[in-house]
Amino acid sequence: MGSLVKSLRLPLLSALLWAGNGVASAAEYQVTIAGMKFGSPSAELHVGDVIVWRNDDIFRHTATARDKSFDLDLPPKSEGRMTLSQAGAVDFYCRFHPAMAGKLDVRP
Template identity: 55%
Template sequence: MVASGALSLGLLAFMPLPRGAEPQVYVIEIDKLAFGPAPAGLHVNDIVEWRNSDIFRHTATASDGSFDIDLPPSAKGQTVLRQPGVIDYACRFHPGMKGRLEVVP
């Protein structure tokens, strides 16, 4: 005979995980002195991968200090989104390059 608690735990192992359990990877391409469009539907723990396809060195630098990624030509780097909210970002070398991430729980 199986205890009801053990049976419940066994059934939970086969239930799908909630949305936040499996982070998604989103890519933002940098080219021609511009950030590509920011992805929609970002959640806490998702990963943003920055890819520099430009001939210039760039950064992806959050105004709140949550990330600062140095990206020489052909480089890529990642950041994990740790909090909900709006994150404005820019390139330290090219201040006209700006973008915004909107992160929900």
């Protein structure tokens, strides 16, 4: 029984130390498309966070990075998810409606 307690204690201790070391967990943010406009992305984006792109319009849209790092096709009343993989500023737009545009500022 003593060895079982020891074997359970070490992973639990490791998990507690890892959770308390200041490493932030990934967050999920939503960018809604409505009225032929992108909603404002959060200013608190970090690598590893997830963006849910939600198209509430009756028209098909895309969320397309100008640097080609992502391109999500969003039919009407749908959503798409992506995980942020690199830090930096990324301009995005809709391929079907190029005047629809925005910017993601992703921190490490």
